[in-house]
Amino acid sequence: MQYNKLLLTWLTAAILSIFLSGCSSWVYRINVPQGNFLEQSDIDKLRVQMTREQVLYVLGTPVAKDAFDSSKWHYNYVFNIDRESEMRKSLTVYFENDKLVDVTGDFEKPADFNTPLDQ
Known part of the structure; x- marks a missing residue:
């Protein structure tokens, strides 16, 4: 009799754990943006020959400065919307002699960048 009661308890626990494991997608996850959020209007303010300080004023502090090459700054942004999709944007800013020479990444280069x- 006690054996049947123990077996029933274990069986109930196993069935409940199987059913509840399917509910893991119901857990609320906070969408946390990471990095520098930039818009095209920010990029449109960049001009060739800007100083590093001017670029810092327009774009803010970069996420990463290349440790081996100080002429590159990286601006990255990641936003996890849900488990299957995320938004990623990146911009790399290039300097020569502490003056802006080029930008590359997921944004369009401004028409009057050059x-x-x-002037």
Whole structure:
């Protein structure tokens, strides 16, 4: 009799754990943005020959500065919308002699990028 009661308890626990394991997708996960959120309007303010300080003012502090090459700054942004999809954006800014020379990444280069600010 006690054996049947123990078996029934274990069987109930096993069935409940199987059913409840299917509910793991119901757990609320907070969407946490990571990195530098940039918009095209921010990128449109960049001009060739800007100083590092001017780029910092426009874009903010980069996520990563290349440890072996100080002429590159990396701006990355990741936003997990749900488990299957995420939004990723990146921008790399290149300097020569502490002056901006190029930008590459997921944004369009501004139409008047090659026109310096002082002209």
